Amino acid sequence: MGVYTDSIEEKIYDIRPEDANYTDELLKMAQSFRDFDKALDEFIVNHGYSDDIDNIDNKIKFIKTKFKEAQMKNPRNMKKWYSEHKRIEKDTAYQLCFAFHLNIDETKDFFRRVCLLRCFDLHNIDEIVYYYCMKHELTYQDALNIIHQSPKDNKGKIDSHEVLYTSTIADEINRIHDISELLNFFNNNIEQLSYNNATAIRNIKEIWHMIKSQEGLAYKERQLSNQFEMTYKQLSDWDIYLQILGFEEYHTMHLNKDRSLKPILDDNRLLHPLAQESFPDRGGINKMINGEHVSDERVRKLLILLVFYKFWMTMYLDNKHEKYGALGGDADRCMDEINRYLLESGFPTLYAGNPFDWIFMYSLQDDYPLEAFRGFMSRVYTSNEDKLVPHAFTNPK
Numbered sequence: 001m002g003v004y005t006d007s008i009e010e011k012i013y014d015i016r017p018e019d020a021n022y023t024d025e026l027l028k029m030a031q032s033f034r035d036f037d038k039a040l041d042e043f044i045v046n047h048g049y050s051d052d053i054d055n056i057d058n059k060i061k062f063i064k065t066k067f068k069e070a071q072m073k074n075p076r077n078m079k080k081w082y083s084e085h086k087r088i089e090k091d092t093a094y095q096l097c098f099a100f101h102l103n104i105d106e107t108k109d110f111f112r113r114v115c116l117l118r119c120f121d122l123h124n125i126d127e128i129v130y131y132y133c134m135k136h137e138l139t140y141q142d143a144l145n146i147i148h149q150s151p152k153d154n155k156g157k158i159d160s161h162e163v164l165y166t167s168t169i170a171d172e173i174n175r176i177h178d179i180s181e182l183l184n185f186f187n188n189n190i191e192q193l194s195y196n197n198a199t200a201i202r203n204i205k206e207i208w209h210m211i212k213s214q215e216g217l218a219y220k221e222r223q224l225s226n227q228f229e230m231t232y233k234q235l236s237d238w239d240i241y242l243q244i245l246g247f248e249e250y251h252t253m254h255l256n257k258d259r260s261l262k263p264i265l266d267d268n269r270l271l272h273p274l275a276q277e278s279f280p281d282r283g284g285i286n287k288m289i290n291g292e293h294v295s296d297e298r299v300r301k302l303l304i305l306l307v308f309y310k311f312w313m314t315m316y317l318d319n320k321h322e323k324y325g326a327l328g329g330d331a332d333r334c335m336d337e338i339n340r341y342l343l344e345s346g347f348p349t350l351y352a353g354n355p356f357d358w359i360f361m362y363s364l365q366d367d368y369p370l371e372a373f374r375g376f377m378s379r380v381y382t383s384n385e386d387k388l389v390p391h392a393f394t395n396p397k
Helices: 003-014 022-030 036-046 056-069 078-083 090-099 104-115 125-135 140-149 166-175 179-188 198-212 217-224 237-245 282-289 296-317 330-344 355-364 369-388
Strands: none
Touching (some): 003 036, 003 355, 022 369, 036 056, 036 078, 036 104, 056 078, 090 125, 090 140, 104 125, 125 140, 125 179, 140 179, 166 179, 166 198, 198 217, 198 282, 198 296, 198 330, 217 237, 237 282, 237 296, 282 296, 296 330, 296 355, 296 369, 330 355, 330 369, 355 369
């Protein structure tokens, strides 16, 4: 790992809820995540750039040289990556990987640590082609030629029982060694390829049922917490969503009952913009349960949140520990479980340099991870409370 990753991971252990300046430390943490251009700097240095790292023109010239050597057109607006800290589109990221002759594993690492994006969505025909071409050491132009011959998918609701899951598609693509066979695979399976995140949605539905059912985790947590007012009726998705986050009535009484936390989350100083983006929400839960298409980022973040809650509530309800407490090795087991679900669903594993992932990795280092996460979310609320209730006193909790 690089200096940046080491530094970010160290802060996971340095910030503690009992610190007198806890909120200030969280604020500094939210401001310490690097932009795409800084991550790209580290990447090009590791791939041969040796000039002044602050010279934008020289860095762009170096990248253009790589594209020229690969006989590829230069990406547009490269200077804005540096002058405006612009993030790149996913297809541009693949172009960079081809220009620098990265293999599959190197491309996955580039997406995970530099772009903070999902790599190789194997329900996306273009990305299957990129995967196939890298596996067989073909060029970006070869990829474009194959894509031109491929059918176009049409994303829709997951309403079929005959869905090709990510692992199945990967197995199929790995056994194909001929372009015509690849095209036949596309034509024969175009309907199944039209479903994004089939594996992740299946997992989310299963976990949500474990949480929401009448005798599920949320219901049992309320019983054990003596919250009897909600235990004798069906909990709504909104009730459960707030419960997972640890939000109580005072957190949401000023939201005009629109069942959205956007006023709390948007432009929040304690949440980096990449953590705010596609933050798990009730609307996203409903759409995924109904099989509607949502963004990769929305799916990944909800999966992380639900697996995290499921793990600690299951441990608590199994009477293995005191309330929400962690014993030796539990944090590692939770992280392993989250990463297992992510990998199975085709997503990158937790990475401390990802502002959303950092919240959970930080919480896992506490003796009471679920309470640490909920404490963090409470501070997120109080950070924006004055926008909800002008001139109101901040709840001291």
